[in-house]
Amino acid sequence: MSKYTKRxxxxxxxxxxxxxIELDIIxxxxxxxxxxxxxxxxxxxxxxxxxxxxxxxxxxxxxILRVKYDMMSFSVTERKKPGPNRRGMEISKxxxxxxxxxxxxxxxxxxxxxVHIMIPQANASTRVAGLNAAVLALARAGVPMKEMxxxxxxxxxxxxxxxxxxxxxxxxxxGEGATDIAFCFGSRSKKVLLTQLDGKISPAELKExxxxxxxACSKIYEMLKDALxxxxxx
Amino acid sequence: MNxxxxxxxxxxxxxxxxxxxxxxxxxxxxxxxxxxxxxxxxVSNRYGLAEKSGRLVKIIPLSGIYMPxxxxxxxxxxxxxxxxxxIMDINxxxxxxxxxxETPRFINKEEIQSFIDIGEIVVxxxxxxxxxxxxxxxxxxxxxxxxxxMLVKVNHSKVPRIIGREGSMIxxxxxxTGCDIIVGQNGLVWIKGNSxxxxxxxxxxxxxxxxxxxxxxxxxxxEKWFKENKGK
Numbered sequence: 001m002s003k004y005t006k007r008x009x010x011x012x013x014x015x016x017x018x019x020x021i022e023l024d025i026i027x028x029x030x031x032x033x034x035x036x037x038x039x040x041x042x043x044x045x046x047x048x049x050x051x052x053x054x055x056x057x058x059x060x061x062x063x064i065l066r067v068k069y070d071m072m073s074f075s076v077t078e079r080k081k082p083g084p085n086r087r088g089m090e091i092s093k094x095x096x097x098x099x100x101x102x103x104x105x106x107x108x109x110x111x112x113x114x115v116h117i118m119i120p121q122a123n124a125s126t127r128v129a130g131l132n133a134a135v136l137a138l139a140r141a142g143v144p145m146k147e148m149x150x151x152x153x154x155x156x157x158x159x160x161x162x163x164x165x166x167x168x169x170x171x172x173x174x175g176e177g178a179t180d181i182a183f184c185f186g187s188r189s190k191k192v193l194l195t196q197l198d199g200k201i202s203p204a205e206l207k208e209x210x211x212x213x214x215x216a217c218s219k220i221y222e223m224l225k226d227a228l229x230x231x232x233x234x
Numbered sequence: 235m236n237x238x239x240x241x242x243x244x245x246x247x248x249x250x251x252x253x254x255x256x257x258x259x260x261x262x263x264x265x266x267x268x269x270x271x272x273x274x275x276x277v278s279n280r281y282g283l284a285e286k287s288g289r290l291v292k293i294i295p296l297s298g299i300y301m302p303x304x305x306x307x308x309x310x311x312x313x314x315x316x317x318x319x320x321i322m323d324i325n326x327x328x329x330x331x332x333x334x335x336e337t338p339r340f341i342n343k344e345e346i347q348s349f350i351d352i353g354e355i356v357v358x359x360x361x362x363x364x365x366x367x368x369x370x371x372x373x374x375x376x377x378x379x380x381x382x383x384m385l386v387k388v389n390h391s392k393v394p395r396i397i398g399r400e401g402s403m404i405x406x407x408x409x410x411t412g413c414d415i416i417v418g419q420n421g422l423v424w425i426k427g428n429s430x431x432x433x434x435x436x437x438x439x440x441x442x443x444x445x446x447x448x449x450x451x452x453x454x455x456x457e458k459w460f461k462e463n464k465g466k
Contacts, residue, residue: 030297030298030299048299049299049327050299050327051327058366102253102254107279110366111327111328139252139253141298142295142296142297142298142299144253144279144280145279145281146279147277148254148255186254188254188256188272224252228250229250229252
């Protein structure tokens with residue numbers, strides 16, 4: 001057990017930051033959403049299915065999903081040089097793989113769905129916030145999907161597991177140091193759609209982290225679902 | 235099951251579902267549009283309203299882009315003229331092709347461009363949906379090139395509301411505005427009136443319908459709307 005009873009920002013160990021959800025934030029997109037874990041904000045816009053160019057990239061048996069993740073230059077304290085970089089391209093790719101598992105690509109052959117994830121303000125856990133926003137935007141855009149998904153980050157500070165990591169916890173240096181794991185679970189199949197691990201963790205602890213992640217994800221999924229159901233009663 | 239019960243069941247409220255949510259459980263139901271059977275449950279495949287009609291469970295999508303189906307009347311703009319037909323943008327992920335052989339009269343190869351040119355608006359019917367494109371036809375009466383009038387773009391999922399039950403809504407708009415209106419299933423509406431003011435009034439009424447598409451008994455409400463707004 002930890003020497004602390006609370007976290008830096010006063011949260012319980014298994015508590016996420018305050019979640020904020022908004023739908024249809026971008027009028028020009030087919031579907032768009034904003035998802036925020038406290039001061040980590042992610043915006044996602046979905047365009048399509050639409051015709052894919054160049055034509056040689058078209059796949060006659062299934063559709064293609066393209067995901068682009070980027071942080072805005074003012075999202076972090078040290079200015080982030082705009083445009084793609086190693087980290088952004090990696091996150092784009094893993095998000096694409098995670099989302100390709102839930103989008104029903106077989107139902108729109110020869111076409112493409114574009115997902116753009118932007119981070120206007122970052123305080124760790126941006127890829128999971130981005131994934132949640134993307135799932136909302138995809139559903140709102142009416143893209144056929146097998147299921148929904150929810151994502152959360154699990155951290156380990158020394159020996160304590162925490163849900164929804166902030167920057168200070170990511171940089172924790174005492175004892176065993178900090179570990180940061182991103183999880184994304186399918187809402188129905190409970191399949192793991194994404195895991196990434198930065199740091200060190202024992203197999204037993206990882207199992208526990210996964211359980212924590214699954215619990216947090218099912219809570220987040222309920223919130224995503226509620227937001228989608230409320231979004232229309234106007 | 236007697237008739238009364240059947241009517242009762244048909245009136246069952248539509249519920250909003252998200253993808254991957256199970257709508258009903260049990261072997262009594264059949265999966266319809268945008269639903270799938272997974273074990274005992276019927277699972278939604280799309281965000282929309284779930285509707286049970288008899289044994290069939292289906293989803294009515296609330297958003298999303300238009301996917302062409304054979305038999306739909308669509309409105310498109312010509313993007314290219316080829317040696318044997320026209321390529322049209324029909325507001326869908328696939329482009330439409332109108333072959334020369336699907337015109338109401340014989341068109342000589344030389345006059346193909348003068349019959350329908352790039353950028354012109356054509357009302358066509360979807361003949362067949364193939365893997366990589368959509369075949370169109372204008373052989374039926376009422377279809378073909380539209381030389382004037384204006385185009386209004388709406389979300390294609392609102393089209394049933396604009397038409398109304400057995401065309402009640404569209405007939406109301408035609409009657410009240412005096413405009414000739416064609417509603418394409420792809421979410422494009424062509425309006426032609428005697429004056430621009432009439433056309434703009436018809437456009438305004440269509441925008442009102444799309445804005446209030448969740449209201450029950452919309453046709454009656456629109457009758458009131460026309461009384462209030464006519465002549466303004």
